[in-house]
Amino acid sequence: MNLSIQQDSQKKTLKAQIITALKQLVHFGWEQALSCLFPVVIFASLALTQIIPLPFLPRYDWLLIICLLMQWWMVRSGLETRDELKVITLFHLIGLALEIFKTHMGSWSYPEEGYVKVLGVPLYSGFMYASVASYLCQAWRRLKVELIKWPPFLVVVPLAAAIYLNFFTHHYWMDVRLWLSALVIMVFWKSWVTYEVDGTRYRMPLALSFVLIGFFIWIAENIATFFGAWEYPDQTDAWSLVHLGKVSSWVLLVIVSFLIVATLKQVKGKNCSR
Incomplete structure (x- = not known):
């Protein structure tokens, strides 16, 4: 019994x-x-403008207008602070510079017409990078993210700079992404991220969070290319799945994004505690 x-x-x-x-x-x-509100709006806009052509302006220009309105609303409604807007704008510029270089090197292209293009790159493309920063800022606040054993500033900044520069230099020199990935594991081996879900705190290794975010961005990239956000050389005749190896590129880019957002949050946190 x-x-x-x-x-x-x-x-x-x-x-x-x-x-x-x-x-x-x-x-x-x-x-x-x-x-993910900002990325969702971008993907929805990509899909709708692909299905329902809008009048007066090319599709890329309409996408820029939608992104600008969305960004204005995010700040106006209080979903993003002015400090976060500065970080997101920085990501827009970082992403746009990368897009201009990569399209020049033939890595991918924007085949559709558009009035607001810089060296063949539509300005809305920078918002796709900015939306990653927007997601990080939103998730940081909503999940009350905290960092444990965060590496020193003098280690974080050179690492982020080296990762970003490798996206450019590997076209002329050797690709050191594997070495950089190994360095990331070493630097963040003891680092953890904690977050809160409905009053309960959880934690995971920081390096694992980089991989998970990078993987989901790769999935989003497949959706974006399907709706014609941009086009890889092997997608010219027909859409195909983006190579799985791109996950590593997104993981490294997520690390750059995370390091900048984390630095902002830590600086603001110290200023608020004074």
């Missing part, structure tokens, strides 16, 4: 744990979805 009662109690406990875990997963997913 006692054994039966104990087994029933264990089953109830297990059932309660499963229900709690599912509720936490749904809550986490909802917070992530809200944090």
Whole structure:
């Protein structure tokens, strides 16, 4: 009898744990979805303008207008602060510079017409990078992210700069992304990120969070190229899946994004605590 009662109690406990875990997963997913508001608007705009052509202006120019309006609304509504806007604008410029260089080197192209293009690159493209920074800022606030054993500033900045420069220099010199990835693992080996979901705090290795975000951006990249956001050479005749190796590029770019956002949050946190 006692054994039966104990087994029933264990089953109830297990059932309660499963229900709690599912509720936490749904809550986490909802917070992530809200944090992805800017990227979702971009993807929705890519899809709608592909299906329903808009009048008067080329598609790329309409996408720029939509992105500008969305950015204005994000700040106006209080979803993003002015300091976060500065970081997001920095990412827009970083991304645009990378886009101009990569299209010049033939890595990908923007085949459609547009009035607002810089050296063949539509200005809306910078917002795709800015939306990654927007996601990080939103998720940081919503999930109350905290960093444990964050590396020194003098290590973080040169690492971020080296990762970004390698996107340019590997066209003329050897690609050192594997060495940089190994260096990232070494630098962040003891670093953890903690976050809160419905009052409960969780944690994961910081390097793992980089990989997960990079992987989901790769999925988003496939959606974006499907709707004609840009075009790789092997997608000229027909759309095909973006090479899985691009995940490593996105992981490295996420690291640059994360390091800049983290630096902003830490500086603001120190200023607020004074």
